[in-house]
């Protein structure tokens with residue numbers, strides 16, 4: 001039987017970089033489910049479909065294909081109708097679109113099988129918002145990773161500046177606060193700690209300490 005680690009928490013808590021490193025150390029596959037919501041957001045932007053529950057969204061879902069694959073380095077590639085959109089989904093606009101589109105129940109239902117299918121066939125660390133609560137409630141280990149909004153905004157700011165993007169810290173902080181609110185107040189699968197999860201707060205931890213902490217929590221619980 002494959003092993004599943006559910007890793008949930010708010011935007012910018014460092015889930016993806018920490019989980020990638022932990023997955024490598026443990027020889028698991030890292031799955032970033034946010035990329036799937038971002039990809040649906042991109043599809044909607046391209047088609048001019050509003051990110052609200054509607055027949056137009058459902059029609060779009062019936063027409064598009066979203067797939068996950070991995071490159072030779074083991075990095076996740078997300079495909080929209082066969083096109084690699086992994087880079088295109090990383091802008092602040094795509095983040096906001098993903099946050100809105102992910103509140104739509106039919107969008108969440110659409111992505112459920114894809115996520116569960118990955119966990120059936122591989123040992124995974126799956127990163128998202130509802131992995132421990134909805135997608136993989138039977139995961140062997142459930143972790144809720146968080147940090148203060150200011151710490152999370154600061155990290156995201158640094159990341160985007162390093163990529164050469166022209167962004168302001170105050171805007172990023174406001175985005176983090178808005179997305180936290182959207183993600184935890186939506187009706188379907190809101191962001192909340194799963195029953196029986198281990199809470200890990202990285203506000204005072206640096207990257208290496210966070211990785212160590214996650215690996216030790218996983219080892220203690222499998």
Ligand code: DC
Nearest residue numbers: 033034035037098099102128129130
């Ligand atoms: O992790 P991220 O920032 O790439 O996620 C983008 C958006 O998708 C975020 O606003 C919340 C949403 N999301 C979700 O609702 N459920 C998941 N399992 C993963 C992400």
